[in-house]
Amino acid sequence: MAASETLAVGRVLTPHTTIEDAVLAIEDGRIAAIEERVDDADATLSFPDGIAVPGFVDTHVHGYAGHSVCGDPDALVGIAEGVVGTGVTTLFPTTVSESRSVLVAAAEATATAVERDHDGAAVGGLHLEGPYLDPDQRGAQDPDALCDPDVDELRAIADAADGTLSRITLAPELSGAMELVRTARGRDIVVSAGHTAADYDTASRAFDAGVSIATHLYNGMGAFHHREPGILGAALVREDVTAELIADLIHLHPAAIELALAAKGPERCMLVTDAIAATELPDGEYEIGDLDVVVEDGESRLADGTLAGSTLTMDAAVRNLVQSVGVGLPTAVRMASTVPARAMGLQDRGRLAPGLRGDVTVLDPDLRVRATLVDGEVVHERGDD
Template sequence: MTASERIAVGQALTPSRQLEGTVVTIEDGTIEAVQSRAAAERSPTRTYPDGIAVPGFVDAHIHGYAGDAVSGDPDGLVNIAEGVVETGVTSLFPTTVSAPQDELVAAGAATATAVDRDHDGASIAGLHLEGPHVNDDQRGAQDPAALRDPAVEELQAVADAAEGTLARVTLAPELTGADEFIQAAREQGLVVSAGHSGADFETATTAFDAGISIATHLYNGMIGFHHREPGIIGASLLDDGVTAELITDLQHLHPGAIELALAAKGHEGCMLITDAIAATGLPDGEYSLGEMDVVVEDGTSRLVEDGSLAGSTLTMDAAVRNLVEELGLDLSRAVRMATDIPARAMELDDRGRLEPGLRGDLTILDGDLTVQATIVGGEVVYEREAAREATRQ
């Protein structure tokens, strides 16, 4: 493998248009050119005749994959990063669940270690703490024994252990101490999101003005919308400065709820996430999410205790397919919701688009929107057997 490739595809989706018969040239891990095959000066090193080149998927909210969960084990984080490339993910933000402070500190330290390791997987772009500062009434699959009010000292301890790799925190903005916590997080350059929240409209709006910029899995883990109290859902839909996470497995959200979010915010205001747990990519059965017992039936993960949805087994390629095939969304818009928009929301300016000067992160799809190959920093880290055969012809 090399960090320099010239990849010929049937189509390529750039920020502004769809190109036919394209070569994407990557030098030293960076996109050098996206041009017609006729204009390319050198022969391609790899060819996917029917492939559609899109930017590599960015998953900003993932708890696990193929048996490994986000924890204090750096090996597990690397395994997740190496596994998700088969779903087209080139950047991910490992996401914790609510847990005791020592476990969160350990997750921070593990992230710092994993980020520095060489591996054949997706870029580990930073740690995302989901909880433990969430509302017990909207906890979903968060462990009730681990929930507590926001404390700046706890945030600092995890940040210190993470050595600059802590990227994001999710909390309920109505909790005592949230204002100071949001301010401290933003001062450290962290992305702050609101989730598992019962905030009313005014509280949510004030928190958004204070620096919260993402609505964690919109609709899920939030007090319901009411026409006399639109709450945090209404505030999220109305605020152009807030990007809404959507889990498009068609289990967490009715298609109409997805269409409502798109109508209110446009596709530019919505980002796809998986919220995937360790059971993702594995058969139905009994698993865990943190300290909570989970059962997966027909691909849907629920708490054994009360049947609440517990993360998902969704993958990013399936999230995109569902928008295109089930909701009729244009492919270029669906792809942006899995690439450029989450990259921008997570304040990554070096990826998310097929554009010269950006990271050489590509996902090659076939006509059925199944992943043929995944390229991270110019290195082919995943390739389906059929795609490998095509490149030899």
């Protein structure tokens, strides 16, 4: 890792502008310079019609290509090495609601995976989705694993993660939730609200206490009502809350995405995949935790029809935003890279600017991933097809 490359590309998206015919120089894993190209002589990599964008940051991913987030570090590394083909350069492996022992094992595996040398996306840290979730909004979370917040349990999982527990999604209306929020924030763990039936006031108190993300906005929460706006209404109007969006056009109608963007602005909306192990695999029968799911036409559902994660990839989410929702590419890229990096407190990535990590995704003009660099090293390059 920490390699040096000089990329010649057709376009670079920097935080404030787009530079045509550019050279992006990376030295020892860090971006050294971005400037207009004078000649190709020094380029070590050349993508004449490529668009260099900041590598995508997926903060909510349960699995990829046969690997599920679990207690096996090899599975986590397998996911990290797979998702670079989708332009992801940092990922946060995400558990579903499971027993304490399973979550502790996932925490230990994350601590191992973060340290391991591999050719994949950086493992940013573990995201616990549950088990402190509301049974009334459980979606595809195992009802047998759901429970009230347990501060001692969170401490045990955080200790097992050895500093790599980054985030927890919980339902703020549950008994003991606010104490758990304080404990998590005291350990610098990002807290998000999800799978929740919280009303507006409860949600507002949680956001005041430091809950900073709404997990898959709209999905796994009550619907908006003009007299009972609920947590959805609170998340839409709060400027200090970042909303996750699953932009597979299955979980959300394009108008729901437009509404979130209009209410919050793109600086507070981030793309996530919520992807499961079936992603990039054929339709068929799979599992999430202890639950069986059936994937048909790429839609992952429980037997009763409940949506169960997705088979979405970050590059497809960006294409959906641009091609089906009508969002400009620079905005879609910010929602895939800049906003999630900021929401997770990562200041060294999420933008292409001198001094930051050399995490770069090169897109073709049709927005398919051509190459991916992590820490300046080429970890994925698609051949001509």
